[in-house]
Amino acid sequence: MSGITTKSNTLMITSLVAEPLERVGFDQGQIRITPGLAVSAAQPDKSTVVYKLRDGVTFSDGKPLTPEDVVWSIDAAAAPTAETAGNMQGFKSVQVTGPGEVTVKWKYPTIALRTALGSLPIQQAAFAKAHPKDLGTSAALPIGTGPYVFKAQTSQDITLARNPGYWGTPPKPDSVKFTVISDNSAAQLAMRSGSLQGVQVNDLKTTAQWKSSGASLHIGDDFNSDLLSMDTSRPPFDDLHVRKAVAHSIDRKGVLAAAFGEHAALLKTIVPTGELAGVAQEAEAEAFLDQLPAYEFDLAKAKAELAQSAHAGGFEVTVPYLNTSAWERLLLLNLQQNMKQLGVTITPKPVPPGQWFQTFFSRQTTGIQVITGFGSILPDPSGLMFGFVGKANMKPNFPNSANFTTPVVEKNFPLLAPETAGKYSKEERWAATKAIITEIAEQVPYVPLYTQRQVYALAGGLTFTRTPTLFDKWSGAWIDLLRSSK
Numbered sequence: 001m002s003g004i005t006t007k008s009n010t011l012m013i014t015s016l017v018a019e020p021l022e023r024v025g026f027d028q029g030q031i032r033i034t035p036g037l038a039v040s041a042a043q044p045d046k047s048t049v050v051y052k053l054r055d056g057v058t059f060s061d062g063k064p065l066t067p068e069d070v071v072w073s074i075d076a077a078a079a080p081t082a083e084t085a086g087n088m089q090g091f092k093s094v095q096v097t098g099p100g101e102v103t104v105k106w107k108y109p110t111i112a113l114r115t116a117l118g119s120l121p122i123q124q125a126a127f128a129k130a131h132p133k134d135l136g137t138s139a140a141l142p143i144g145t146g147p148y149v150f151k152a153q154t155s156q157d158i159t160l161a162r163n164p165g166y167w168g169t170p171p172k173p174d175s176v177k178f179t180v181i182s183d184n185s186a187a188q189l190a191m192r193s194g195s196l197q198g199v200q201v202n203d204l205k206t207t208a209q210w211k212s213s214g215a216s217l218h219i220g221d222d223f224n225s226d227l228l229s230m231d232t233s234r235p236p237f238d239d240l241h242v243r244k245a246v247a248h249s250i251d252r253k254g255v256l257a258a259a260f261g262e263h264a265a266l267l268k269t270i271v272p273t274g275e276l277a278g279v280a281q282e283a284e285a286e287a288f289l290d291q292l293p294a295y296e297f298d299l300a301k302a303k304a305e306l307a308q309s310a311h312a313g314g315f316e317v318t319v320p321y322l323n324t325s326a327w328e329r330l331l332l333l334n335l336q337q338n339m340k341q342l343g344v345t346i347t348p349k350p351v352p353p354g355q356w357f358q359t360f361f362s363r364q365t366t367g368i369q370v371i372t373g374f375g376s377i378l379p380d381p382s383g384l385m386f387g388f389v390g391k392a393n394m395k396p397n398f399p400n401s402a403n404f405t406t407p408v409v410e411k412n413f414p415l416l417a418p419e420t421a422g423k424y425s426k427e428e429r430w431a432a433t434k435a436i437i438t439e440i441a442e443q444v445p446y447v448p449l450y451t452q453r454q455v456y457a458l459a460g461g462l463t464f465t466r467t468p469t470l471f472d473k474w475s476g477a478w479i480d481l482l483r484s485s486k
Contacts, residue, residue, distance in 0.1 A: 278380030
């Protein structure tokens with residue numbers, strides 16, 4: 001296979017160049033971990049993991065992979081300014097402890113130790129240290145051990161070429177080019193012309209159009225959450241009645257049908273039911289979620305709630321959203337039209353992904369945020385759900401954009417927090433999870449929206465042996481699933 005051109009996100013690209021120590025997967029409700037750059041990993045206790053590195057692995061420039069490269073990469077991922085810092089809470093130290101051996105210690109026992117560490121990309125430390133200011137730019141593209149190397153990067157394209165010295169079984173394509181095509185129609189034309197071979201369909205209502213253009217569709221389920229968050233720490237969203245008015249002003253079902261068709265489902269709380277697998281069986285979790293307070297689309301109720309608030313005369317707010325996301329625009333136009341009838345002015349503001357993420361993680365928010373596609377490395381409340389609540393997560397690089405906490409949350413927070421969750425039984429943690437979920441439902445810091453299915457469109461002649469999961473994208477395993485169908 002000579003090459004493939006596709007659209008996707010950063011981790012899907014970087015994992016092909018800078019590999020992880022282990023590959024984390026999810027199969028039939030269970031975490032599956034397989035070797036990567038580490039041929040083995042031992043956990044003498046719940047706060048320590050010892051990695052044995054694979055022999056004979058070299059970086060793409062021919063220099064050998066060393067334990068020092070792993071130490072640098074893990075330290076960099078745990079730095080307070082790194083976007084990965086949220087996954088590295090509790091990190092204590094990493095050091096070389098023997099030939100080809102690295103030991104990582106956490107400050108406390110954690111149930112997510114290997115899943116947090118295993119997915120981190122390992123870079124060449126010497127190159128990274130030589131480029132402290134421009135690492136990751138076109139002038140200093142990282143060096144890794146993966147099957148591909150960075151060949152070129154522009155504002156629109158990233159091109160990878162095969163790494164001739166790759167230690168493992170090479171993937172089929174000789175090269176992979178990732179390109180930004182924000183317009184859906186233009187992307188479909190590119191696929192018809194043969195200049196685009198693969199895409200993750202972001203506008204899910206267009207899946208039928210992709211199929212009619214000759215693409216094969218590959219559809220799978222992933223744990224991800226789409227939410228509307230409201231900053232409970234400042235007006236007007238510090239007022240519960242305002243938050244309830246907003247919740248009642250969103251036609252979630254109507255937007256779902258228009259934006260996603262059959263390729264998404266309504267969320268019952270801030271995470272999909274599967275994210276609660278660590279503490280409850282699916283049937284038990286569903287039964288609990290079904291009895292929570294719900295905020296269906298009802299402008300009469302929205303009007304009544306707003307009338308009880310300190311902002312009965314209305315208010316104005318600008319809401320940023322990803323300019324690449326058709327469903328976010330549709331949602332905000334729906335909210336804008338509905339709340340206009342209540343005297344509230346909602347101004348949607350499209351922004352590029354890079355700007356949105358920088359603003360979100362630096363906490364330069366405007367009061368309302370649309371959160372799209374956030375997923376977790378662990379199907380447990382100590383993963384994504386934990387990050388959206390609690391005083392400890394009200395800081396840069398952490399996702400509690402609602403600045404939401406209450407005495408109930410803080411009381412139960414230790415049972416979800418990675419640093420302390422391992423001390424409690426499954427039953428105790430389920431009780432704490434229910435208490436926090438109930439608090440979220442009653443206080444409405446977030447409006448649960450959707451969990452989206454993952455849809456990939458491949459041009460004729462290509463297929464996947466199975467639909468890639470979110471974990472496959474993070475680890476680079478997705479490229480190994482790609483095959484020629486001819």
